Amino acid sequence: MDDHLELTAAYALDAVDPRERERYEAHLATCDRCREELASFWTVSGALAHAAGGPAPAPALRERILAQARSERPNLVPLRPRWALPAAASVAAVAAMLALALGLWGSSLAGELDRERSARAGAGEALAIVSDPGAHTVAFRGAEGHVVVSETGKAAVVLAGLDPAPEGKTYELWVVRNGVPRPAGLFEGSEARLVQVLTRPVPADAKVAVTLEDAGGVDTPTGPPLFETI
Amino acid sequence: MRIRDHAHLSDEALVALVARSDEGALAELYDRVGGIAYGLAYRVLRDEALAEDAVQEAFLGLWRAAATFIPERAKASTWILTLVHRRAVDLVRREERRRSEPLDEAPEGATGSAEDNAWLHLERERVQGALRLLPDQQREALELAYYGGFTQSELAERLGQPLGTIKSRMFSGLARLRELLDDSAERGSWTTTSS
Numbered sequence: 360m361d362d363h364l365e366l367t368a369a370y371a372l373d374a375v376d377p378r379e380r381e382r383y384e385a386h387l388a389t390c391d392r393c394r395e396e397l398a399s400f401w402t403v404s405g406a407l408a409h410a411a412g413g414p415a416p417a418p419a420l421r422e423r424i425l426a427q428a429r430s431e432r433p434n435l436v437p438l439r440p441r442w443a444l445p446a447a448a449s450v451a452a453v454a455a456m457l458a459l460a461l462g463l464w465g466s467s468l469a470g471e472l473d474r475e476r477s478a479r480a481g482a483g484e485a486l487a488i489v490s491d492p493g494a495h496t497v498a499f500r501g502a503e504g505h506v507v508v509s510e511t512g513k514a515a516v517v518l519a520g521l522d523p524a525p526e527g528k529t530y531e532l533w534v535v536r537n538g539v540p541r542p543a544g545l546f547e548g549s550e551a552r553l554v555q556v557l558t559r560p561v562p563a564d565a566k567v568a569v570t571l572e573d574a575g576g577v578d579t580p581t582g583p584p585l586f587e588t589i
Numbered sequence: 590m591r592i593r594d595h596a597h598l599s600d601e602a603l604v605a606l607v608a609r610s611d612e613g614a615l616a617e618l619y620d621r622v623g624g625i626a627y628g629l630a631y632r633v634l635r636d637e638a639l640a641e642d643a644v645q646e647a648f649l650g651l652w653r654a655a656a657t658f659i660p661e662r663a664k665a666s667t668w669i670l671t672l673v674h675r676r677a678v679d680l681v682r683r684e685e686r687r688r689s690e691p692l693d694e695a696p697e698g699a700t701g702s703a704e705d706n707a708w709l710h711l712e713r714e715r716v717q718g719a720l721r722l723l724p725d726q727q728r729e730a731l732e733l734a735y736y737g738g739f740t741q742s743e744l745a746e747r748l749g750q751p752l753g754t755i756k757s758r759m760f761s762g763l764a765r766l767r768e769l770l771d772d773s774a775e776r777g778s779w780t781t782t783s784s
């Protein structure tokens with residue numbers, strides 16, 4: 360049997376150590392069969408969750424989660440999140456957890472694998488930003504998505520349902536401060552989802568904008584933004 | 590836009606709304622999955638505060654990353670439970686809270702369990718029934734791994750078996766459980782939400 364296929368069960372049960380987890384996830388990016396098997400095994404481990412039989416949560420948990428979510432509403436001034444977490448390992452752990460969401464459930468269409476792989480290269484950094492408990496989010500106006508800005512100013516855009524850039528064109532990100540746009544990276548767009556790290560930090564008083572430019576990008580935008588943050 | 594009644598929407602539709610920062614959709618998802626999620630986290634962690642942390646982080650992760658969820662690969666509830674379990678296991682390992690006897694019964698039903706609706710109750714019995722049909726060694730491996738938070742290497746050491754044996758018990762156990770669950774879903778008089 361494919362050794363990885365057997366490891367799929369252990370992975371679906373979270374019975375792997377961090378090193379095994381990393382190795383397996385690297386394999387997953389290249390193996391449709393394991394991805395299919397994993398999706399199926401996850402359904403079984405999800406069933407095991409139903410049989411866990413622990414007690415009911417305190418009603419306050421629901422309110423706390425909703426309040427925290429509200430405080431992070433992209434279009435509101437962010438409150439400082441206060442996670443009752445021991446600081447150290449938490450960010451990395453949440454990042455690992457979110458890898459499930461950001462990477463592994465991607466389309467399994469063979470033709471997209473290269474894109475998947477290159478997307479994954481920047482995924483570690485994107486995950487660290489998106490899952491930073493101190494991060495805040497700002498919504499885009501005119502597109503479905505938002506910018507997540509970590510406490511250090513490192514930022515990632517999360518976009519969904521954006522048409523791929525036309526042939527010979529590219530989307531370009533801008534960090535706009537005091538009316539001056541500075542280039543912050545290029546991306547191709549994707550029907551499904553997109554997480555892209557900005558190449559420059561986003562100060563608190565700056566906006567993030569997106570334009571469509573000729574492939575290769577430009578130093579100054581050639582037109583008004585397609586959309587920008589609120 | 591305000592959706593006033595979320596109750597009729599599928600989990601996946603709710604996730605799509607969560608991606609647009611719809612709080613009501615998040616609340617509805619919590620109402621559907623939060624109880625199971627907490628019960629699971631508690632079973633793994635045996636600590637209320639840590640279990641709450643695990644659930645809170647998973648739902649916050651959902652809130653932030655819902656736009657990246659691709660529904661064709663998994664049910665939304667499975668996704669949430671996977672996030673919660675991953676987080677609970679990471680926490681239990683870090684805290685080194687695992688009990689030497691991880692199979693102690695969790696205090697089920699003590700304060701009214703998560704199964705305040707009939708479907709959840711039936712689903713729980715169905716899965717527990719299927720688990721009982723597994724060969725003892727396979728069931729033991731699955732339970733220690735999934736509820737106990739042990740890695741395969743730790744299990745090998747704990748059970749005094751080669752790693753390969755543990756791997757194959759987990760694989761065979763999970764595959765067999767899948768068959769049993771498929772069978773009981775076809776045979777059963779209740780419907781599952783799997784689509």
Ligand SMILES: [Zn+2]
Nearest residue numbers: 363364390393
């Ligand atoms: Zn494989």
